[in-house]
Amino acid sequence: xxxxxxxxxxxxxxFGFFTYNIYKIxxxxxxGRDIDRxxxxxxxxxTMTLVALGQKKMFSRPIPALLHLALYVAFVITQIELIExxxxxxxxxxxxxxxxxxxxxxxxxxxxEVLSVLALIATVIFLSRRNLLKLPRLxxxxxxGWPKKDANLILIMEIVLVTCIFTMNGADEAIRLLxxxxxxxxxxxxxxGPLFFGGIQSIETLHxxxxxxxxxxxxxxxxxxxxxxxxxxxxxxxxxxxxYFSNLEKKGKLTNMESVTAEVKLMMDPTADPYATPAESxxxxxRFGAKDVTDLTWKNxxxxxxxxxxxxxxxxxxxxxxxxxxSPRKIMMDTRxxxxxxxxxxxxxxxxxxxxxxxxxxxxxxxxxxxxTSCNACVQECPVNIDPLSIIVDLRRFLVMEESxxxxxxxxxxxxxxxxxxxxxxxxxxxxxxxxED
Amino acid sequence: MSLNVPTMASMxxxxxxxxxxxxxxxxxxxxDRAKKITKAIVKILNxxxxxxxxLGTEESCTGDPAKRAGNEFTFQMQAxxxxxxxxxxxxxxxxxxxxxxxxxxxxxxxxxGGNYEVIHHTQLIQDLINTGKISLKDGGVYKGKKITFxxxxxxxxxxxVYEAPRELIEKLDAELVEMKRCKTxxxxxxxxxxQMFKEAEKGNKEINIERTEDALETNADIIATGCPFCNTxxxxxxxxxxxxxxxxxxxxxxxxxxxAEL
Numbered sequence: 238x239x240x241x242x243x244x245x246x247x248x249x250x251x252f253g254f255f256t257y258n259i260y261k262i263x264x265x266x267x268x269g270r271d272i273d274r275x276x277x278x279x280x281x282x283x284t285m286t287l288v289a290l291g292q293k294k295m296f297s298r299p300i301p302a303l304l305h306l307a308l309y310v311a312f313v314i315t316q317i318e319l320i321e322x323x324x325x326x327x328x329x330x331x332x333x334x335x336x337x338x339x340x341x342x343x344x345x346x347x348x349x350e351v352l353s354v355l356a357l358i359a360t361v362i363f364l365s366r367r368n369l370l371k372l373p374r375l376x377x378x379x380x381x382g383w384p385k386k387d388a389n390l391i392l393i394m395e396i397v398l399v400t401c402i403f404t405m406n407g408a409d410e411a412i413r414l415l416x417x418x419x420x421x422x423x424x425x426x427x428x429x430g431p432l433f434f435g436g437i438q439s440i441e442t443l444h445x446x447x448x449x450x451x452x453x454x455x456x457x458x459x460x461x462x463x464x465x466x467x468x469x470x471x472x473x474x475x476x477x478x479x480x481y482f483s484n485l486e487k488k489g490k491l492t493n494m495e496s497v498t499a500e501v502k503l504m505m506d507p508t509a510d511p512y513a514t515p516a517e518s519x520x521x522x523x524r525f526g527a528k529d530v531t532d533l534t535w536k537n538x539x540x541x542x543x544x545x546x547x548x549x550x551x552x553x554x555x556x557x558x559x560x561x562x563x564s565p566r567k568i569m570m571d572t573r574x575x576x577x578x579x580x581x582x583x584x585x586x587x588x589x590x591x592x593x594x595x596x597x598x599x600x601x602x603x604x605x606x607x608x609x610t611s612c613n614a615c616v617q618e619c620p621v622n623i624d625p626l627s628i629i630v631d632l633r634r635f636l637v638m639e640e641s642x643x644x645x646x647x648x649x650x651x652x653x654x655x656x657x658x659x660x661x662x663x664x665x666x667x668x669x670x671x672x673x674e675d
Numbered sequence: 676m677s678l679n680v681p682t683m684a685s686m687x688x689x690x691x692x693x694x695x696x697x698x699x700x701x702x703x704x705x706x707d708r709a710k711k712i713t714k715a716i717v718k719i720l721n722x723x724x725x726x727x728x729x730l731g732t733e734e735s736c737t738g739d740p741a742k743r744a745g746n747e748f749t750f751q752m753q754a755x756x757x758x759x760x761x762x763x764x765x766x767x768x769x770x771x772x773x774x775x776x777x778x779x780x781x782x783x784x785x786x787x788g789g790n791y792e793v794i795h796h797t798q799l800i801q802d803l804i805n806t807g808k809i810s811l812k813d814g815g816v817y818k819g820k821k822i823t824f825x826x827x828x829x830x831x832x833x834x835x836v837y838e839a840p841r842e843l844i845e846k847l848d849a850e851l852v853e854m855k856r857c858k859t860x861x862x863x864x865x866x867x868x869x870q871m872f873k874e875a876e877k878g879n880k881e882i883n884i885e886r887t888e889d890a891l892e893t894n895a896d897i898i899a900t901g902c903p904f905c906n907t908x909x910x911x912x913x914x915x916x917x918x919x920x921x922x923x924x925x926x927x928x929x930x931x932x933x934x935a936e937l
Contacts, residue, residue, distance in 0.1 A: 297860070494747045497747045498787065501751040526745065553860070555882045555886075558885060559875075559878045559879060561875070561877070610828070610882065611868030613832040633744065634745040635745075637744060637746045646872055647744050650872035654741050655752070659704070660736060663704075665732055668704045668731060672680040
């Protein structure tokens with residue numbers, strides 16, 4: 238009875254706190270400007286199915302893709318067991334579905350056990366890639382401190398989770414054998430159980446061990462769930478909405494700034510009255526481009542929370558490869574960290590509060606964004622369709638159109654376009670000279 | 676052979692409409708190296724009797740580098756002026772040798788009122804070969820040569836055109852060798868996003884050097900490109916390694932024009 242109540246309270250508390258955090262993150266994401274990502278539902282479902290569910294883009298690097306797949310499938314399938322854990326926990330049962338499902342139950346648990354072993358192997362390899370092999374993209378300077386700890390913590394939690402599963406099933410198996418009821422016949426624990434717990438002759442002790450495994454598993458699930466919103470690991474959930482709301486246009490197309498279109502049209506309209514009072518606009522005029530996270534679109538902000546810091550973007554970025562400061566992954570991490578800060582400030586101090594900081598300047602430097610060649614390699618590489626380039630372009634727009642700050646050569650290039658219709662200082666009248674030259 | 680380069684204005688004056696407008700672009704008009712690519716394309720168009728025209732002095736920068744540098748005002752001013760001219764001539768179809776112009780005209784002009792069918796010159800040439808308008812006798816001068824193709828970002832990743840230039844290279848009876856980073860994984864030459872017009876930020880290497888190393892690793896005789904900026908960057912890269920004598924940088928249009936002895 239007491240354990241049922243404890244279970245129920247933990248369950249409600251765990252999911253409640255998770256829901257509260259989800260709500261907070263949703264509110265943060267909605268601080269972004271609007272962008273239309275509604276239409277073409279068929280294409281959106283297709284993209285989500287292929288890229289998030291099917292992990293299509295992961296497979297451009299097959300070895301990590303297979304290891305990741307093992308973890309992913311194990312994680313998803315193991316959740317089936319959660320159903321039984323909830324039933325057992327709330328109604329003080331033991332393996333509630335074992336009798337009724339029969340051999341199908343054995344199959345399911347066996348399958349989960351095999352996947353858990355694969356996941357364990359993948360986890361150990363992932364840990365060694367990070368900490369022993371020191372893969373360059375997993376050891377860059379933007380990962381120093383918390384991000385590196387975060388990554389290792391997730392992997393360690395996964396090992397603990399798998400250990401709990403085998404402690405639970407293994408001790409249970411040992412109890413069955415001691416009580417002469419015959420093996421459960423689960424694929425892994427029918428071997429691991431006797432191996433680790435076969436020497437224990439006390440049923441009492443085995444029950445305690447089994448309970449430690451069971452409660453440990455349940456506790457880890459709740460821990461993990463509530464750890465997600467604070468971690469790069471949040472991608473396991475956000476990958477789905479993030480790919481659903483992907484940009485479906487050609488990658489080369491940058492967004493059109495409608496606020497500029499209105500002004501340019503006015504400038505080019507010979508009948509326009511320059512002294513006419515502008516039409517009353519209902520909303521406050523928006524800043525050109527982005528200085529802070531609230532100037533970005535909600536999709537940029539969703540991207541930031543979805544990023545799992547794998548660094549495929551950065552490892553394919555021509556600027557980063559050649560030693561420039563720019564790292565697309567850092568752009569995403571900075572956006573997320575700044576957004577969390579802005580959201581927390583808003584909830585603590587209200588709307589009018591300003592901490593005097595901004596994404597551009599306090600997090601991302603001008604040198605970083607000017608190093609970008611807009612080549613789209615980062616966008617192409619991202620396994621969950623994050624678009625760092627659109628953030629970089631919006632930051633440039635703010636610098637150029639609001640602050641007139643840019644590398645001096647670019648000022649010259651822009652002046653040339655405005656005066657000569659070409660980025661170089663050539664006379665527009667000479668544009669056809671090539672046709673008559675040898 | 677002198678080139679026949681009709682302008683849109685002269686064609687209209689004669690009451691004629693071209694089938695396609697050749698958008699030359701700023702590089703193609705002013706840059707000495709890129710002008711050779713422009714002429715190679717005109718030779719192909721003339722040879723195949725394609726009814727085309729250029730805007731000549733009425734053409735102006737598409738605004739691509741301005742937009743990528745973050746100056747949407749300058750971009751839209753350029754775009755609106757160009758759209759006025761293009762719509763005035765009732766242009767339906769545009770071919771261009773510059774992937775940056777290609778991308779901007781194709782993807783960014785429609786929202787400002789400019790709707791055209793826009794193709795890259797490699798796509799047009801591919802069509803001319805497939806319809807038998809250009810014949811390459813046994814591949815021509817490049818038969819058996821090793822050629823590697825450098826994917827321009829604004830043709831490849833930005834617009835998913837990977838096959839047209841490669842099919843043309845194969846038509847030369849040459850051996851197409853791929854660099855380790857190619858197609859969707861192709862490495863930028865370093866010129867995009869307005870970098871062409873500024874010094875690179877501080878780093879430990881220039882991007883075009885990194886990319887030229889990829890090309891040199893293939894032991895190709897020729898680096899083929901489909902973009903005037905990439906051409907400049909790769910040519911500079913090859914010079915940096917003092918390899919001008921052993922490896923050439925040529926546009927796919929030049930390869931075809933030379934092979935067809937135009």
